[in-house]
Amino acid sequence: MEQPVEVDVVIVGGGLAGLAAARRLDRTGVDWLLVEGSDRLGGRVVTDVVDGWHLDRGFQVLNTSYPRVPALVDIDALDMRYFTPGVLVRRGGKLHRLENPLREPQTVVQTLGSGVGSLADRLKFAALATRCATYPPARLLDAPEMTTQEALRKAGLSHRMIEEVLRPFLSGVFGDRSLDTSSHVLAMVLRSFARGRIGVPASGMGTLPAAVAGPLPYPQLLINARVLSLGPGMVVTEGGEIRCRAIVVATDPVTASELLPGLPRPDMHGLTTYYFGAPHAPIGEPTLLLDGDRREIVANTIVMSNAAPEYAPAGKSLIAASAVGVAAPSGASEAVLRVELARIYGVPTDDWELLSIVPIPHALPSAPAPQHRLRKPVALGDGLYVAGDHRDSPSIQGALASGWRTAGAVLADLGAPAGASRG
Ligand SMILES: Cc1cc2nc3c(=O)[nH]c(=O)nc-3n(C[C@H](O)[C@H](O)[C@H](O)COP(=O)(O)OP(=O)(O)OC[C@H]3O[C@@H](n4cnc5c(N)ncnc54)[C@H](O)[C@@H]3O)c2cc1C
Numbered sequence: 001m002e003q004p005v006e007v008d009v010v011i012v013g014g015g016l017a018g019l020a021a022a023r024r025l026d027r028t029g030v031d032w033l034l035v036e037g038s039d040r041l042g043g044r045v046v047t048d049v050v051d052g053w054h055l056d057r058g059f060q061v062l063n064t065s066y067p068r069v070p071a072l073v074d075i076d077a078l079d080m081r082y083f084t085p086g087v088l089v090r091r092g093g094k095l096h097r098l099e100n101p102l103r104e105p106q107t108v109v110q111t112l113g114s115g116v117g118s119l120a121d122r123l124k125f126a127a128l129a130t131r132c133a134t135y136p137p138a139r140l141l142d143a144p145e146m147t148t149q150e151a152l153r154k155a156g157l158s159h160r161m162i163e164e165v166l167r168p169f170l171s172g173v174f175g176d177r178s179l180d181t182s183s184h185v186l187a188m189v190l191r192s193f194a195r196g197r198i199g200v201p202a203s204g205m206g207t208l209p210a211a212v213a214g215p216l217p218y219p220q221l222l223i224n225a226r227v228l229s230l231g232p233g234m235v236v237t238e239g240g241e242i243r244c245r246a247i248v249v250a251t252d253p254v255t256a257s258e259l260l261p262g263l264p265r266p267d268m269h270g271l272t273t274y275y276f277g278a279p280h281a282p283i284g285e286p287t288l289l290l291d292g293d294r295r296e297i298v299a300n301t302i303v304m305s306n307a308a309p310e311y312a313p314a315g316k317s318l319i320a321a322s323a324v325g326v327a328a329p330s331g332a333s334e335a336v337l338r339v340e341l342a343r344i345y346g347v348p349t350d351d352w353e354l355l356s357i358v359p360i361p362h363a364l365p366s367a368p369a370p371q372h373r374l375r376k377p378v379a380l381g382d383g384l385y386v387a388g389d390h391r392d393s394p395s396i397q398g399a400l401a402s403g404w405r406t407a408g409a410v411l412a413d414l415g416a417p418a419g420a421s422r423g
Helices: 016-026 068-072 105-112 119-134 137-142 148-154 159-174 183-195 207-213 253-259 331-345 396-414
Strands: 009-012 032-035 047-050 053-056 080-082 087-091 094-098 198-201 227-231 234-237 240-243 246-249 268-278 288-291 300-303 317-324 353-365 379-381 384-386
Touching: 009 016, 009 227, 016 032, 016 068, 016 207, 016 396, 047 353, 053 268, 053 317, 053 353, 068 207, 068 396, 087 159, 119 159, 119 183, 137 183, 148 159, 148 183, 159 183, 159 288, 159 300, 159 317, 227 253, 246 396, 253 353, 288 331, 300 331, 317 331, 379 396, 384 396
Parallel strands: 009 032, 009 246, 087 288, 246 384
Antiparallel strands: 047 053, 080 198, 087 094, 227 234, 234 240, 268 317, 268 353, 288 300, 300 317, 379 384
16 A cells, blocks of 8 residues: 555554554544554564464463453454463472462362462462452552562562462563562552463464454555654655654554653563474463472473464474573573473473574563553653553553553544544
8 A cells, every 4th residue: 555645643553552542543533544664463462373383472371351352352253262270380399280269269278288388378379369359450559569579578478489489470471580570560460360361362362463453444554664753743654754643653662762762761571482392292281380490491381282272283282481581592501491391391302393482582661660550651742642561561451551542642632532432
């Protein structure tokens, strides 16, 4: 499609935030155009299909309790494949199960008798998760703010419970091994895990942005149109200039800070996912495994194809192992990783094929305290707006909510109707 020379609103970036903004603008009759620099929509949520394997570009999951998801997509149509609630923790030669007490009440007794953390730890953790799941979000976000590490200690959890279970789990969620992430982000993460189910669409996580984009008019989604610069009322792409009344910068956080010089550049956390193909599944269930023995390369691992057989060719199993940070791949690190996975799963890994290493240096914006109520300003003045996970919380929900909120701010300033609350 040829690039127009004038529209009301230009959205820069076709990740989840940009697509959510487009969905809201599209309901109002405002003339909008989304320009995406790469050759596809979806941003950080993408699935590569290689020789019958579905490899998400970095292990990530969709949580059904994210409020903005059902508002924008039909979750049933995503054909979700769910993981087991709770986790398995490898410690001292055994696998210990830690269930989510709110989702599987019948397993509370089993969980209380399991071998990770003390009984007091498991009760305190259940109480923390219950508070996060049941208090209104405003109450959680008005609580005194501190680092995640401090919040876990304040909840009375022991050093052992934090090191064997919560650090491996949360470092994979935040991309932050030091657990400096704000306790307000922790509260919202625990809330979503306690209230929702986690899983992946049968055809890969890339199905999610495709579903958000689905109802949008295709000609208004311009791909391969990288924005080189912008200023009030003007966007410059490789294809020329576009005049407009408002610009929503919905790029990744680092590019946003380059296009909008007043915007601080956030620190970014890296994540690396290792995908292995195996002739047999090393365990029989779709459950996240954590390394309670703290060998520290693998933050978490899961047999993806136990939840979603579609992720692997017939008769094969796909294992994802996530590490915090990005390190140069080497034969030595692969050997160490295989040993680590063999210990975690309790099976040899010599016949596993390393399918892909997916290093994402800028996986998630850091969210250290203070994040206050998580929402950062999106209207910058002069018709310039910013959206993305760095304006709300570093998550799919944060990206979608931020795009929706930013489009609302644009519409208010343009004097247009705000768009229906459901998109
Ligand atoms: C490995 C990994 C694991 C994750 N795990 C989870 C998880 O389990 N659960 C969860 O909720 N979240 C997870 N996330 C986070 C979630 O994926 C992101 O928060 C979300 O996708 C961010 O969306 P966004 O629209 O804000 O930004 P992005 O997805 O970064 O989209 C920005 C878009 O802007 C485009 N762009 C950039 N520069 C330009 C330019 N100059 N001109 C035009 N276009 C441009 C980009 O190509 C991109 O399409 C994970 C992320 C990663 C990487």
